Amino acid sequence: EAHWRQVLAARPRDEEALWALVKLVEGPERTAHRWMLVEQLRKEDPRRTGLLRQLGRSERSEGRRRAWEILFAAKPHDEECLEALETLRGADEDWAGLVEILERRLRPGKAQTEAMIRIARLKSEQLSDREGAVAAYEAVLAEEPDHEVAFQNAIVELTAVEAWERKLNLIESRLQVEGLADRRTFIDEAITLAEDRLDAPERAHGLALLGFEESHDDAVYGPIVDRLSRLAGGWQEAYDSWLLAVEGGGDERVPLWLRLGAWAEGPLGDAPTARKWYRDVLLAMPDHSEALTHLASLSEDDPETRATVYERMLQGTEEPEERLGLATRLGDLYLLSLEQPQKAKVHYQTALELEPGSPKALAALERIHEEDEDWEALHDIYSRQAVHAQTPTAMAAENVSLARLEAERLGRTGAAVGRWMEVLRSGEETETAITALEALLSNIESWQQLAEAYTLALSGDVTDRGRLLELHGRLAALAETYLNDADLARTHWSATVVLTGGEHRDGLGALYRLAPDPEARYEAGLALLEALGPDDPERVAHLHTLATLAAEELSHPRRAIEHLQEILTLSAADVHAESALEAALVGLEVEAAGYGETYDRRRSGRYFAVVELIGVDRNYVHVDGRGLQGICFGDSGGPVLTTETTGEPVVLGVESWGDQSCLGVDHLVRLDTL
Numbered sequence: 190e191a192h193w194r195q196v197l198a199a200r201p202r203d204e205e206a207l208w209a210l211v212k213l214v215e216g217p218e219r220t221a222h223r224w225m226l227v228e229q230l231r232k233e234d235p236r237r238t239g240l241l242r243q244l245g246r247s248e249r250s251e252g253r254r255r256a257w258e259i260l261f262a263a264k265p266h267d268e269e270c271l272e273a274l275e276t277l278r279g280a281d282e283d284w285a286g287l288v289e290i291l292e293r294r295l296r297p298g299k300a301q302t303e304a305m306i307r308i309a310r311l312k313s314e315q316l317s318d319r320e321g322a323v324a325a326y327e328a329v330l331a332e333e334p335d336h337e338v339a340f341q342n343a344i345v346e347l348t349a350v351e352a353w354e355r356k357l358n359l360i361e362s363r364l365q366v367e368g369l370a371d372r373r374t375f376i377d378e379a380i381t382l383a384e385d386r387l388d389a390p391e392r393a394h395g396l397a398l399l400g401f402e403e404s405h406d407d408a409v410y411g412p413i414v415d416r417l418s419r420l421a422g423g424w425q426e427a428y429d430s431w432l433l434a435v436e437g438g439g440d441e442r443v444p445l446w447l448r449l450g451a452w453a454e455g456p457l458g459d460a461p462t463a464r465k466w467y468r469d470v471l472l473a474m475p476d477h478s479e480a481l482t483h484l485a486s487l488s489e490d491d492p493e494t495r496a497t498v499y500e501r502m503l504q505g506t507e508e509p510e511e512r513l514g515l516a517t518r519l520g521d522l523y524l525l526s527l528e529q530p531q532k533a534k535v536h537y538q539t540a541l542e543l544e545p546g547s548p549k550a551l552a553a554l555e556r557i558h559e560e561d562e563d564w565e566a567l568h569d570i571y572s573r574q575a576v577h578a579q580t581p582t583a584m585a586a587e588n589v590s591l592a593r594l595e596a597e598r599l600g601r602t603g604a605a606v607g608r609w610m611e612v613l614r615s616g617e618e619t620e621t622a623i624t625a626l627e628a629l630l631s632n633i634e635s636w637q638q639l640a641e642a643y644t645l646a647l648s649g650d651v652t653d654r655g656r657l658l659e660l661h662g663r664l665a666a667l668a669e670t671y672l673n674d675a676d677l678a679r680t681h682w683s684a685t686v687v688l689t690g691g692e693h694r695d696g697l698g699a700l701y702r703l704a705p706d707p708e709a710r711y712e713a714g715l716a717l718l719e720a721l722g723p724d725d726p727e728r729v730a731h732l733h734t735l736a737t738l739a740a741e742e743l744s745h746p747r748r749a750i751e752h753l754q755e756i757l758t759l760s761a762a763d764v765h766a767e768s769a770l771e772a773a774l775v776g777l778e779v780e781a782a783g784y785g786e787t788y789d790r791r792r793s794g795r796y797f798a799v800v801e802l803i804g805v806d807r808n809y810v811h812v813d814g815r816g817l818q819g820i821c822f823g824d825s826g827g828p829v830l831t832t833e834t835t836g837e838p839v840v841l842g843v844e845s846w847g848d849q850s851c852l853g854v855d856h857l858v859r860l861d862t863l
Contacts, residue, residue, distance in 0.1 A: 190214065204229060222246065225251070232263050245273055260369060265293065305329045306338060319346045323355070335366050353386040361396075378807075411621030425430035443477070446470045450483060460487050492526035509543050511685030516540040517549055530557045546577030564598040592625065602629055606638065613645045622646075623660075636671040639722070658688045665699065675703045692720050707742040714738065723759075732756045733766065740773055749773045751833055771805040774841075778802070779812060781820045781855075783827025783844060788851070800829070802841070803854070811861055812840040814852040820844050823852035829857050 190213045197206040202225070211222045225238050227821030230237035239399055244256035254277045260270045271294050278286040291308050295301050309325035312318040327345035335560045341362055347356035360379045364372070376396055383393035416485035453459040460799040464487050470480035481502045488494040496519060516539040524533035534557050540550040550664050551574050558567040571594060588608050596605035606629055612622040625647055630639040643664035651657050652849040665681035678699065685696035697717040704710030714735045721728045732752045739748035753770035756763050780797040787795060798818040804811040812829060814820070821825070848857030 202229060220247070220252075227256075227259070238264070242269070242759050245270070254281070268294075282315075284311055288312060288316070300332060302329055302336065302339075307343065309339075313342075313346060320349045323350070323352070327359075330362075334362070353382055357382045357387060357392070367434070383499070430595075443470055443473055446473075447479060450480070454483060455489065463487055471501075476501065478502060478505060481505070492522050496522045496527065503539075513540055513543040516543065517547070520550065520553055524557070526554055530560070533557065541573070545573065546762070548577075551577075564594060568594055568599065581615055582617050585612050585615045588612045588615070589618050589621060592622075596625070596629060602633065605629060606635075610642065610645065613642060613649070618648045619646050619649060619651070620656075627663075634671075636652050636667060640667055640672060640677070643667065654688060658685055658693070661685045661688070662695065669699060669703065675705070679703050686716075691716060694720060707738060711735065711743060711748075713737055729756055729759055729763070732759075733769075734768075734771060736773075740769075746773045746777055747831075747833065750777075774802050774810075776801065776803075777831060779829050779831045779841060781824065781827060781829045781844065783820065783824025785821045785823025785825075785827070786851075788821065800855070802829075805859070808859060809845070810857045811854060812857065813854050814848075816852045819852040820847055820848070820855045 190210070193206045193209040193213065193267065196203055196573035197210065200206070200827035204226070207222050207226050211226070214222070223244055227237055227240050227244070230240070236261065240242065241256045241260040245253055245260065247253065254274070257270050257273045257277065259268060261274055264270060273293070275287065275290045278290060288308055288343050291304050291311075295304055297379065304534075305325050305328055309329075311320040312325065317383075323343055323346045326346065328340045329339040330343065333339070340359070343359055344356060346358065347353075357379055360375050360382070364375065364379070378394045380393050383389045383396060446466045446469045450463045450470070453466060454463035464484060467480040467484040467487070470477050471484070476478070481498050485495050485498040485502070488498065499515050499519045499522065503512060503519065506512055506515070516536045520536040520540060521531045522533075523529040523536065527815045534554065537550040537554050537557075540547050541554075544550075551570055553575075555567065555570045558564075558570060568591065571587055571591045575584055578584035578587055583836055588611055592605045592608035592612065595601040595608060606626065609622045609626050609629070612618050613626075621641060626639060626642045630636070630642070643660055647660050647664070649658070651660070661681040661684040665678045665685065667679065669678035672678075672848050682693075682696040682699040682741055683702070685693040686700065689696070691697075694717070696712065697720050701710055701713040701717050704713050714731065718731055718735065721731060732755055736749040736756070739745045739752065742760050750770060753766050753773060756766040758772065760766070778799055779802050780799055782797050784795075787793070789796075798814065798820060800812040800814050800819060802810060810829065812820075825844050827844045829842050829844070830838050830840055841857050842857030845856050845858050
């Protein structure tokens with residue numbers, strides 16, 4: 190080994206050294222020496238072929254596929270090489286290469302068929318070569334005409350590439366093979382291809398004739414004859430041929446009668462003849478649904494016949510949907526066309542048994558019961574409609590109908606009230622419900638329930654300000670007048686005042702009227718006074734009331750004086766206000782000022798003297814110092830003042846003359862009368 194390594198080091202491509210080392214060494218080094226020999230040997234040298242096989246068989250060789258590919262280029266039919274490359278190209282998803290190998294390995298026999306099927310699928314699914322796939326399937330069918338998989342897959346591929354002529358050819362060839370599955374389906378598809386895709390009526394005619402000859406039941410026989418006749422363009426001739434078949438007798442006369450009826454009804458447009466054939470069918474088979482259906486459609490102008498037909502159809506079917514449709518149509522016929530509401534009612538009831546929420550049946554029965562004045566039955570219909578209502582609005586509408594019926598026709602006031610309450614809870618038809626409840630509950634004087642109704646209405650989604658104002662006002666008036674619930678009344682009168690920004694006269698008046706104590710009543714009265722405005726004719730009377738309340742119940746003469754002064758401002762001749770003002774002033778402590786002498790041993794300077802107002806007449810205000818303070822020499826012309834409730838000073842009069850002691854009674858000229 191060492192010797193040959195020295196030789197190879199001196200002559201890197203020495204063939205003898207390479208062969209010697211291939212035998213002596215292992216692993217990657219041996220593989221490398223083999224590849225060097227492969228590169229040096231001629232393609233036709235059998236030793237090169239042997240080396241490539243050794244490299245291809247070695248699991249450790251990274252160049253395994255490379256070795257087989259080189260060998261494949263030199264020996265394209267080597268079976269071991271082909272088998273190895275089939276595995277390797279498939280593992281590498283080299284689909285085109287795999288197809289090449291499969292085609293090389295084709296051999297006559299079943300294995301070849303399976304290989305061709307595999308090749309076709311690879312071309313279609315992996316290489317998107319649908320034409321190549323079709324060619325592969327056609328090759329299979331050339332060897333095995335009855336191969337089902339190849340045929341079905343070829344049809345799919347030809348449809349995908351819209352190769353209609355080749356598809357039709359393939360189907361026609363296939364139809365010549367015995368035992369074709371779904372043979373009639375393929376005949377029908379071939380006719381469609383010839384007629385619609387290839388515009389080949391002759392071929393379509395021949396195919397339809399083939400189907401005609403092979404069919405044995407009417408489900409297939411009739412449509413194929415129809416197609417033949419349409420292709421030939423002779424409806425009347427086809428009808429005549431059917432007519433001959435009927436006259437000749439046979440075991441299948443009913444299907445023939447049906448076919449004649451269909452042709453007379455359709456292409457020939459001969460309704461009387463069509464009816465004749467359908468009646469013949471019904472004579473033989475009274476419950477034949479197809480004949481009944483056609484006869485009904487041909488009797489649009491004859492409602493009695495249609496009703497008879499529908500009755501027989503209804504008796505002959507157990508299928509729920511069919512029974513529902515027939516019962517509804519019978520109800521409509523008897524109600525609208527034949528004017529027999531009692532018979533209509535029976536059929537609508539049948540429809541409701543099949544579909545309890547049938548809108549059409551419910552609406553029709555509502556009309557019938559209303560005309561019959563059958564209020565109990567009408568109540569049942571309304572109840573059903575409410576149960577099956579699809580929206581809150583629809584349910585509320587049904588409850589409105591129920592409530593009116595219970596109140597006006599059935600005399601069930603309690604039930605009607607409950608129903609109207611339910612309408613209120615739904616938030617729909619609120620005004621209608623309130624109006625009805627007012628009438629019902631007022632009639633039985635159930636004021637508490639009416640209050641609950643108003644409260645329920647207010648708890649809903651009421652956004653309209655006018656509507657809210659009205660509801661609060663109604664509830665407040667009810668609470669005050671009938672429930673004697675002052676708290677509840679105040680709550681809702683207050684709401685009316687808030688909603689109007691303090692301008693709701695009725696609410697303000699009620700809050701004044703219902704105030705729990707004099708102070709609260711006075712505050713409510715002030716709010717009402719503000720709402721009345723300066724020119725309101727009721728303002729003077731309300732000022733008198735406030736003045737009396739302030740003077741007598743609150744012992745607050747200054748508030749009374751202000752109200753009385755405003756009265757005299759508005760109405761100077763108001764004698765009652767004037768006398769009330771004089772009375773209110775008496776006993777009031779006022780303050781005197783002036784530039785006269787001050788006698789006070791405890792202090793010096795000038796001070797207001799606090800005196801008591803003891804009388805008021807037309808010209809003078811009289812005060813008394815009560816031996817404590819007073820007006821003195823030099824104070825003549827000085828004012829006597831008091832303050833309003835706002836704190837603003839007001840002059841009552843000016844000093845004229847008085848007691849010599851400066852601590853007794855003094856007399857001041859009233860300024861407001863000058």
